[in-house]
Amino acid sequence: MTVIATESLSKRFPRVTALDRLSVDVGPGVTGLVGANGAGKSTLIKILLGLSPATEGRAEVLGLDVATRGGTIRERVGYMPEHDCLPPDVSATEFVVHMARMSGLPPTAARERTADTLRHVGLYEERYRPIGGYSTGMKQRVKLAQALVHDPQLVFLDEPTNGLDPVGRDEMLGLIRRIHTDFGISVLVTSHLLGELERTCDHVIVVDGGKLLRSSSTTDFTQRTAILAIEVTDTDEHPDGTGAVRDALRARGVDTHDGSGLPGAGHVLLLTAESEDTYDLVRDVVADLGLGLVRMEQRRHHIAEVFKDHDEQVLRNGDEQRKEAVGHGG
Amino acid sequence: MAVEQPPAQAPAQAPARAGEQTRIHNIGYRNYDGPRLGRAYARRSLYSQSLRGSYGLGRSAKSKVLPMLLFVVMCVPALIMVAVAVATKAKDLPVDYTRYAIIMQAVIALYVASQGPQSVSRDLRFKTVPLYFSRPIETADYVGAKYSALASSLFILTAAPLLVLYVGALLAKLDFSEQTEDFGQGLVSVALLSLLLAGIGLVISAVTPRRGFGIAAVIAVLTISYGAVSTVQAIAHEQGSTSAVPWLGLFSPITLIDGVQTAFLGASSAYPGEVGPSSGQGVVFLLVVLGLVAGCYGLLMRRYRKVGL
Numbered sequence: 001m002t003v004i005a006t007e008s009l010s011k012r013f014p015r016v017t018a019l020d021r022l023s024v025d026v027g028p029g030v031t032g033l034v035g036a037n038g039a040g041k042s043t044l045i046k047i048l049l050g051l052s053p054a055t056e057g058r059a060e061v062l063g064l065d066v067a068t069r070g071g072t073i074r075e076r077v078g079y080m081p082e083h084d085c086l087p088p089d090v091s092a093t094e095f096v097v098h099m100a101r102m103s104g105l106p107p108t109a110a111r112e113r114t115a116d117t118l119r120h121v122g123l124y125e126e127r128y129r130p131i132g133g134y135s136t137g138m139k140q141r142v143k144l145a146q147a148l149v150h151d152p153q154l155v156f157l158d159e160p161t162n163g164l165d166p167v168g169r170d171e172m173l174g175l176i177r178r179i180h181t182d183f184g185i186s187v188l189v190t191s192h193l194l195g196e197l198e199r200t201c202d203h204v205i206v207v208d209g210g211k212l213l214r215s216s217s218t219t220d221f222t223q224r225t226a227i228l229a230i231e232v233t234d235t236d237e238h239p240d241g242t243g244a245v246r247d248a249l250r251a252r253g254v255d256t257h258d259g260s261g262l263p264g265a266g267h268v269l270l271l272t273a274e275s276e277d278t279y280d281l282v283r284d285v286v287a288d289l290g291l292g293l294v295r296m297e298q299r300r301h302h303i304a305e306v307f308k309d310h311d312e313q314v315l316r317n318g319d320e321q322r323k324e325a326v327g328h329g330g
Numbered sequence: 331m332a333v334e335q336p337p338a339q340a341p342a343q344a345p346a347r348a349g350e351q352t353r354i355h356n357i358g359y360r361n362y363d364g365p366r367l368g369r370a371y372a373r374r375s376l377y378s379q380s381l382r383g384s385y386g387l388g389r390s391a392k393s394k395v396l397p398m399l400l401f402v403v404m405c406v407p408a409l410i411m412v413a414v415a416v417a418t419k420a421k422d423l424p425v426d427y428t429r430y431a432i433i434m435q436a437v438i439a440l441y442v443a444s445q446g447p448q449s450v451s452r453d454l455r456f457k458t459v460p461l462y463f464s465r466p467i468e469t470a471d472y473v474g475a476k477y478s479a480l481a482s483s484l485f486i487l488t489a490a491p492l493l494v495l496y497v498g499a500l501l502a503k504l505d506f507s508e509q510t511e512d513f514g515q516g517l518v519s520v521a522l523l524s525l526l527l528a529g530i531g532l533v534i535s536a537v538t539p540r541r542g543f544g545i546a547a548v549i550a551v552l553t554i555s556y557g558a559v560s561t562v563q564a565i566a567h568e569q570g571s572t573s574a575v576p577w578l579g580l581f582s583p584i585t586l587i588d589g590v591q592t593a594f595l596g597a598s599s600a601y602p603g604e605v606g607p608s609s610g611q612g613v614v615f616l617l618v619v620l621g622l623v624a625g626c627y628g629l630l631m632r633r634y635r636k637v638g639l
Contacts, residue, residue, distance in 0.1 A: 049464055051463060071368075072466075074464060074466050075466045078464075079464035081457070081460055081461070081464075083457055084457060085458050085460060085461050086458070087458060089390055094388065098379055101372065101375040102372045102375060102465045102466075103466065104368050104369075104371055104372055104465075105362070105364070106365060106367060109364050109365075116359075146461065150362065150366070182358065183359045184361070
């Protein structure tokens with residue numbers, strides 16, 4: 001079953017091409033849409049909601065053509081905008097009830113669904129207070145609740161983690177995951193942070209300049225793109241612990257770079273984790289050298305890194321194939 | 331009170347709580363398979379929410395003060411007139427039904443200025459508009475609901491004192507058929523006035539997301555236009571160009587309505603010298619009123635056509 005399908009979808013404005021012959025198929029589950037600001041994410045959502053006609057190509061949401069069935073689509077789809085959209089002088093309950101009715105729910109059902117939905121997104125007693133006094137995290141929850149209140153089959157979440165602190169971010173990502181696993185609603189979530197989506201999504205689509213850069217399942221992505229940052233102590237034996245690890249890893253065929261330009265450059269080694277084995281390898285190498293492993297963590301990448309990685313990936317894949325060929329030959 | 335609990339704990343803790351009715355279950359997520367009433371229902375919901383909002387209902391206590399106060403101010407003079415008429419056994423009401431809104435126009439202008447921006451500027455300022463358009467309604471539904479809601483609330487504001495006058499007139503045992511006819515004409519007049527002022531108020535308010543600007547602009551447009559037209563009419567009247575007086579009435583909303591009701595609704599004109607437009611001129615007045623109403627609707631549609639996400 002396909003939830004969203006686009007076929008060489010283009011949107012041109014007089015000066016910019018927002019979408020350029022984009023063809024994607026999105027199945028049920030949580031799908032991440034990654035792209036830098038201005039990559040065409042919001043334009044795509046607008047077209048999918050049937051609010052803006054495409055210049056060429058076609059798109060279907062839940063099997064309905066966006067050009068002709070916009071109203072029906074919007075009845076079955078929820079939308080959480082990126083920007084603030086909440087009036088400060090009403091309570092979350094009043095606001096969400098009103099939005100439920102705007103989606104066509106009868107008054108009683110609107111009130112029941114509002115109470116349920118606010119509870120599910122984690123708003124309790126505070127839901128009777130005016131929204132103006134809420135924290136950013138609570139506002140994001142209200143925005144999410146209004147997108148879910150009419151029990152849609154699909155929700156579009158535009159940058160739902162914007163402005164949240166790390167804890168709020170993790171909670172929001174957990175909530176997004178639950179929207180699919182517990183509520184049975186498919187999700188299209190946009191972000192400019194790939195690392196964030198890797199943890200939440202089944203499938204990730206990368207767009208840049210309105211073009212499709214990559215569309216693959218998250219398992220592919222994480223295996224390929226997990227970047228590890230490691231930091232080790234120095235010992236008397238190895239006064240330059242970082243250098244020692246770098247050399248030792250190179251000897252085992254793992255390239256590292258020093259993450260120049262990033263915080264902690266010089267003390268931190270970055271390397272690409274090709275598989276689970278890489279973690280063990282790093283552990284063993286550090287242990288053999290008798291160094292202390294201060295940290296080993298997955299780096300979240302910004303979208304720019306994905307593009308860079310994408311290019312490197314091509315080269316590296318070439319290398320691997322060569323290496324494999326040599327291996328088989330020997 | 332709904333408290334979410336892990337399923338494993340629910341049975342263990344439930345008996346500990348007092349009374350069967352307070353048992354709390356974790357029912358998990360429930361899908362909604364009830365009716366979805368669609369676009370027309372959403373439009374009605376927006377209409378009733380906006381109409382209630384224009385009297386502060388469903389909003390904070392603070393926002394009820396001004397509209398309710400203005401409503402009372404509109405009705406009190408009518409109550410006094412009725413009391414006087416009943417007490418003195420007068421043969422007629424002290425003020426015509428059609429004249430009442432003209433006399434109270436400052437109050438009406440204040441109401442339009444406060445509730446027009448309340449209705450549309452808030453949605454623009456807090457960017458709630460995209461949420462509406464991500465739902466089944468279309469631009470025409472939003473504009474139609476907002477327009478008719480403000481026109482309805484203005485009609486309530488202007489027709490309520492007329493109703494007071496009418497009931498009072500019947501209590502004072504004035505002529506029933508005459509009073510009923512005059513009351514009917516008064517209602518038609520305030521209905522036109524409500525449509526016209528709602529349109530003007532909303533068009534001005536929809537330009538700016540800042541409520542303060544909206545309020546100032548609406549007051550300015552309504553009072554300055556009336557002041558200017560009345561002054562120029564008075565000058566024209568003084569200088570003896572009486573034929574120009576009615577035509578000048580075309581240039582402000584209140585004098586427009588005055589002109590229409592003088593020509594068609596049996597009202598005596600509030601223009602200097604009480605020279606209102608003739609029936610022929612009245613047609614022009616009526617066309618201008620209807621044109622303005624349609625124009626305001628068109629401008630609002632244009633304003634919201636481009637409001638995207």
